[in-house]
Amino acid sequence: MPIGAVIEFSNITKRFGQTTAVNDLSFTVEPGRVTGFLGPNGAGKTTTLRMLLGLVTPTSGTATFGGLRYRDLPRPLDTVGAALEAASFHPGRTASNHLGVYTLAAGLPRTRVAEVLQLVGLAEHADQRVGGYSLGMRQRLGLAYSLLGDPGVLVLDEPINGLDPEGIKWIRGFLSSMAAEGRTVLVSSHLLSEVQQSVDDVIIIAKGELVHSGPLSSLDTNVAPQVIVDSPTRETLIAALTDAGLAFTSGRTGLIVAVPDPGQVGHIAFAAGVELSVLHRQKAGLEDSFLALVEGGDSL
Amino acid sequence: MNLILRPVAAEFAKILSTRMWWILALVLFGYIALLAGGLSALFGGVESGAISPDSMNSGGGAGLSTLGSLPPLIYSFAASVGYVFPVLLGALATTGEFRHQTLTPTFLATPRRDRVLGAKTIALFVVGAVLGLVGLAASVGVGALVFNGFGIDPLLADGETWALIGRTVLAMALWAVIGVGLGVLVPSQVASIVIVLAFTQFIEPLLRFASTFTEVTADIGKFLPGAASDALVGASFFTLASPGGSVLEPWQGGLVLLAYGLLATGFGYLISWKRDVT
Structure with a gap:
């Protein structure tokens, strides 16, 4: 061989x-x-x-x-x-x-x-x-x-x-x-x-x-993971997250919360009595990390 | 020993595995056979009285006998007319590597590029010699047949005829080496072909003709590759048609041709062969 x-x-x-x-x-x-x-x-x-x-x-x-x-x-x-x-x-x-x-x-x-x-x-x-x-x-x-x-x-x-x-x-x-x-x-x-x-x-x-x-x-490890969360009553979820002081943005499949732990988001929703339809962690794709690295090269 | 034999074997395989070599050999044979057959029939007819000298415009049969013996003249067509074929084959063998980017697998298999170029030169020398034999098969084969028909001695028992045949083979082999040199000097295939055709069919004949006007230029003109080739072969229509021109000895002609081939290949190696393959 x-x-x-x-x-x-x-x-x-x-x-x-x-x-x-x-x-x-x-x-x-x-x-x-x-x-x-x-x-x-x-x-x-x-x-x-x-x-x-x-x-x-x-x-x-x-x-x-x-x-x-x-x-x-x-x-x-x-x-x-x-x-x-x-x-x-x-x-x-x-x-x-x-x-x-x-x-x-x-x-x-x-x-x-x-x-x-x-x-x-x-x-x-x-x-x-x-x-x-x-x-x-x-x-x-x-x-x-x-x-x-x-x-x-x-x-x-x-x-x-x-x-x-x-x-x-x-x-x-x-x-x-x-x-x-x-x-x-x-x-x-x-x-x-x-x-x-x-x-x-x-x-x-x-x-x-x-x-x-x-x-x-x-x-x-290059890009921080995020949590995707959504609710049938999205307004109540937005209110809960805002009350908890978490930053988030609206995405296509739900709200993207800039924390690594889905449990933390789940707890906030539970405490506020908000029903959830989606809750999972999203790793930034490898492709995203790759592009970030490669485009970082541009600014050099 | 394998280090040079292997690339030589590879270069032979490259030539034999595409159609170019036998297409060129076929055209060479047909072209020379036609020319040798036609002209030997014409001269033979005049010489033997079958064609009246008066029917020729050139002043008659007296001029022909000053051309010396006819058979060597006809036989020499193999090189004096056919030399463009080995040059083309040599140039195509080299420029094809650039054009089809086969330099990459070639240099990967044999990273020593000087060995590859040396191997190509050796292979083309041999294939050029084979083209020489093909050209001679046409010029001697057809020529001798026609001379026989007119009752003229084809001189095939003459040792000098066979020496001329040997020198013709050598000249054709050297022309193929010059083709390789041209190919590395001008790697663009189209440019190379244009140069071969323009130079051999037009520029050099003109230069050779013009050089006979004065003694000084004649001394330079005899070093032109075509003139050197004719000198090596020892007989050619061109040399006989311009009797004023000075001529090299056959061995000198051979050395001049070899020098053209090696110089072109050497410079080409530095200019294109050694460069980055991208």
Whole structure:
């Protein structure tokens, strides 16, 4: 079983002329977990991943796999599998021949081609020219390329883009199983909701800078929870809350009270003899925390 | 050793897994066969008396015998006319990587980019040589057949003919290397193709013709790639049609062609190949 290596970015910076695309980014990605690499479009995700893979030369800093830069890996495709956003295919080449070229380059057995095409569900389209592929099929072919060397590290740039719901479900399961086998899985996305169900850790960048890193659950604590409450006689509830001195706002499904404890609100209602139809705690969605972090980056 | 053999094998697979190489080979064969067949029939007819010299406007058969032996002239069409095909194939092989963004999977599989470019040069050299054989199959195959028909010795038993065939293969191989160089120098596929066609079909012939006007320019003109290629092959319609032009030795012509290929590839490596792949 391939063993995942730790990916380490240290103080990596990329400037294109006057623009700084990535600024002094440092973080690590651990094996055995799916790590979401998140940020809005243009945040520098792709540039960061391309620096990791030796395709873009950093202005300063390093990115390594178990201490080795990509270009110094003795057998790169056996160590790291990468699928980048751009559709990198010659349209006149069949999927099978496309992958065959790179098994030759990497010294892998040609039998891997059929195996990875089977794995991503493209077996029956193996001898079709890639020019006729749909976006979803191209995504799968990109993924097939990344799996050629059965690598311990997977680096996937926006792998969910263009997949149909069935494909999305499939890739979520796939990523989790890869991580469960002890591989390092780094997946970028501009939408948290897209990867939320499959990632264990998140790295969030905005404007080329790190704004948050940690387990997915760490996003929870960033925005205070609220209580949603409603009553068939909303006026009496409003009066009760006002008497108790609690701040609230009117929402679509009831009143939003800025306290963390539903019990406290329930007690006030009970004491005032107000019948309740709704009472629950609402966590601010992870997406809200994510957006707050990312937009916080704007004000920097 | 695997470090260079593997990328070379991959580069061969790239060329052979798309249709371009055999389309170009087919067109090359047809074009050269038509030209060699037509002109050998015309010259052969005049030489053998089957066509009256008076029917030609160029002053008659006396001029033809000054052209020297006919077969080498016809055989050399494979390179002197066909060289645009290996250049195109070389340029397409390189610019296609930029255009279809296949540099990404290529450099992921072989992070040492100098090895990839070296491998591409080797692969295209070999495929260029194969195109040379295709061109020769047309020029020698059809030419010799027609000469035989007119009772002219096709010189196939002559060692010099076979030396010319060997030098033609080498010239075509070197042209493919020049194509690779052009492709990294001008990564835009459209621009590259336009340059190949404009330069080989129009600009260079004009320059070569103009350079024969004075001795000084003739000394420069013989270093033009097409002139060097003709010098390497050792016979060409162009050289014979402008007898005033000075000509390099075959080995010098070969070195000049090689220099063009390596210089273009070297500069291209620095200009485009080493740059960020985004």
